[in-house]
Amino acid sequence: MKAILNMENNTNNTSASTVPSEMKGLAPTKKLPFHLQSSHTRLLIKNGTVVNADKMEEMDVYIEDGIIKQVGKNMILPGGTRTIDAKSMYVMPGGIDPHTHLEFEFMGDKSADDFYTGTKAAVAGGTTMIIDFAIPQKDESLIQAYMKYRKLADTKVCCDYGLHIGITSWSDNVKNEMSDLCKMYGINSFKFFLAYKDMFMINDEEMYHCLETCKELGAIAMVHAENGTLIKENTKKLLKEGITGPEGHEKSRPEEVEAEAVFRACVFANQVKCPLYIVHVMSRSAGSVLANKRRENMQQDSKIPIFGETLAAALGTYWKPHICISYSDAAAHVLGPPLRPDPSTPIELMKLLGTGDLQVVGSDNCTFNVKQKAAGIGDFSKIPNGVNGVEDRMSIVWEKGVSSGILDPTQFVAVTSTNVAKIFNIYPKKGCVGVGSDADIIIWDPKKTRKISTKTHHQAVDYNIFEGTLCHGVAEYVIVKGRICVEEGEVKPTLSRGQGEYVQTPVFPPIAYPEAAPVIEIPKNLEDDLFLNVEDDVNYELGDNAGDSPSSGRSSVCSIPGSPANHRSGRALRREGQRDLHSSSFSVSSDQLDEGKKPSIRVSEPPGGRSTGFW
Ligand SMILES: NC(=O)NCCC(=O)O
Numbered sequence: 001m002k003a004i005l006n007m008e009n010n011t012n013n014t015s016a017s018t019v020p021s022e023m024k025g026l027a028p029t030k031k032l033p034f035h036l037q038s039s040h041t042r043l044l045i046k047n048g049t050v051v052n053a054d055k056m057e058e059m060d061v062y063i064e065d066g067i068i069k070q071v072g073k074n075m076i077l078p079g080g081t082r083t084i085d086a087k088s089m090y091v092m093p094g095g096i097d098p099h100t101h102l103e104f105e106f107m108g109d110k111s112a113d114d115f116y117t118g119t120k121a122a123v124a125g126g127t128t129m130i131i132d133f134a135i136p137q138k139d140e141s142l143i144q145a146y147m148k149y150r151k152l153a154d155t156k157v158c159c160d161y162g163l164h165i166g167i168t169s170w171s172d173n174v175k176n177e178m179s180d181l182c183k184m185y186g187i188n189s190f191k192f193f194l195a196y197k198d199m200f201m202i203n204d205e206e207m208y209h210c211l212e213t214c215k216e217l218g219a220i221a222m223v224h225a226e227n228g229t230l231i232k233e234n235t236k237k238l239l240k241e242g243i244t245g246p247e248g249h250e251k252s253r254p255e256e257v258e259a260e261a262v263f264r265a266c267v268f269a270n271q272v273k274c275p276l277y278i279v280h281v282m283s284r285s286a287g288s289v290l291a292n293k294r295r296e297n298m299q300q301d302s303k304i305p306i307f308g309e310t311l312a313a314a315l316g317t318y319w320k321p322h323i324c325i326s327y328s329d330a331a332a333h334v335l336g337p338p339l340r341p342d343p344s345t346p347i348e349l350m351k352l353l354g355t356g357d358l359q360v361v362g363s364d365n366c367t368f369n370v371k372q373k374a375a376g377i378g379d380f381s382k383i384p385n386g387v388n389g390v391e392d393r394m395s396i397v398w399e400k401g402v403s404s405g406i407l408d409p410t411q412f413v414a415v416t417s418t419n420v421a422k423i424f425n426i427y428p429k430k431g432c433v434g435v436g437s438d439a440d441i442i443i444w445d446p447k448k449t450r451k452i453s454t455k456t457h458h459q460a461v462d463y464n465i466f467e468g469t470l471c472h473g474v475a476e477y478v479i480v481k482g483r484i485c486v487e488e489g490e491v492k493p494t495l496s497r498g499q500g501e502y503v504q505t506p507v508f509p510p511i512a513y514p515e516a517a518p519v520i521e522i523p524k525n526l527e528d529d530l531f532l533n534v535e536d537d538v539n540y541e542l543g544d545n546a547g548d549s550p551s552s553g554r555s556s557v558c559s560i561p562g563s564p565a566n567h568r569s570g571r572a573l574r575r576e577g578q579r580d581l582h583s584s585s586f587s588v589s590s591d592q593l594d595e596g597k598k599p600s601i602r603v604s605e606p607p608g609g610r611s612t613g614f615w
């Protein structure tokens with residue numbers, strides 16, 4: 001079992017150097033280091049527009065042994081370097097999908113895409129890392145659940161992956177295991193469910209303890225926000241009234257049932273002062289509750305961060321009556337929280353991403369074949385919940401966000417990759433095209449189009465909720481840790497199972513726990529000089545105006561100590577949040593730009609020796 005360990009700098013993982021006893025029973029997988037598996041260890045991407053979450057500019061990118069070694073112009077390179085011409089294309093960090101359920105045993109069945117087909121499909125669509133969920137059954141050990149998922153995933157994944165852990169019950173043992181998982185297994189996020197009564201749901205008191213424990217550990221508390229009691233009672237009532245078809249699913253959990261739980265989770269998180277991440281915000285009502293709470297919090301001294309994730313499904317489609325006529329079509333669109341019948345939902349959620357009120361787009365990929373979905377004929381509550389998205393998430397966000405003019409390419413990068421990397425504390429190793437980062441890169445051709453179809457997708461599932469959607473923008477090349485896995489839009493046959501690795505996610509992400517490391521305030525007039533001088537030690541953060549999107553991290557964070565890229569443009573770095581679209585034809589309104597912020601920087605090795613980052 002191979003993991004990417006970053007323990008030297010992760011002071012919270014105190015006992016990580018010793019192999020936990022649970023891991024000793026596992027047969028070691030004899031994997032060749034990924035960069036040595038490739039015949040092309042040296043790669044130059046020329047003439048493209050490099051897009052990061054804060055700026056885009058024409059730059060070449062040089063990769064060696066799976067790592068980005070140089071970003072600049074007119075580089076001197078060793079021989080034997082393969083060159084890709086990215087003219088008129090965008091060179092962006094590979095997508096990071098923060099929410100998948102591959103081979104998930106759920107509602108009496110198992111999801112159709114496993115860690116091989118799921119990650120292969122992810123790569124095909126431009127996603128180079130996923131974060132899945134190890135969800136224990138009620139009263140099952142958390143560490144056993146973690147081990148089970150590692151065993152399932154390690155030998156199959158085609159790209160790197162991380163894990164969140166589900167909390168489905170509460171006890172002292174759960175609390176102790178949460179601590180062990182953070183300290184020894186590279187876990188920094190726990191999800192609990194306010195829905196799925198009698199299965200995964202925890203009650204308010206248990207939620208309180210979970211939040212308290214996450215806060216103590218420096219972890220991110222993730223909440224599935226729907227009111228499970230109301231869903232259960234509404235379901236009974238609807239079935240009794242004879243509403244048994246898939247339309248009953250949304251009726252049993254209308255928007256306010258989602259919005260109530262979002263509000264409750266925010267209030268609890270505030271009381272405990274724990275950073276909160278609401279998974280799959282699916283409705284306008286829930287989005288607006290979250291946005292208000294987040295904004296309110298940023299006005300408070302405590303500034304408890306609330307992060308919001310929406311889904312490709314919610315942005316790319318809705319509960320369309322004309323599609324959801326037949327049982328199988330309708331059942332294929334069933335997930336929780338549900339797609340909404342309000343056709344304005346996708347655009348309104350996209351706008352919340354544009355304003356920074358939501359930060360992240362996941363897929364919640366949890367696929368069930370048409371036959372599996374048939375389990376709910378005659379009783380909608382038995383339809384296995386879940387849809388596809390891991391392959392098409394990037395295309396959907398580009399088409400509905402960038403092509404439609406709501407997002408610019410830097411925001412696309414922020415919501416599909418960089419913000420995920422920051423929230424789960426793997427930035428700038430991931431989520432960044434910068435020197436020292438993993439060479440997880442997509443070369444995106446905005447002029448090419450593709451039509452989404454079950455016939456051509458790479459997923460195992462036999463249905464696609466985005467069927468027929470024409471998308472502008474295609475992942476022409478997908479480079480996974482320096483290895484070309486998609487070339488001219490086609491997945492290469494050399495993409496192999498098990499080539500990805502488990503990525504540890506250290507606790508105390510600075511974006512969520514800004515108080516965990518000291519912030520040095522710099523007078524404005526000294527700011528640019530200091531950035532150039534001290535950036536080797538700079539870590540990223542939200543800045544004083546923490547109400548802004550996490551995409552407002554500054555560009556210097558992409559660079560690794562001592563790298564030429566620290567001074568790559570030869571001019572002072574931008575103040576945080578100022579996106580540089582100078583080489584872009586996009587224009588953004590002034591309220592999208594995070595102007596006039598008071599600068600602050602974070603040091604990665606502060607007095608006292610605490611490290612908040614990877615380097
Ligand atoms: N979302 C869904 O319907 N299925 C996956 C499990 C979950 O995230 O609730």
Ligand SMILES: [Zn+2]
Pocket residue numbers: 099100101364366
């Ligand atoms: Zn989920």
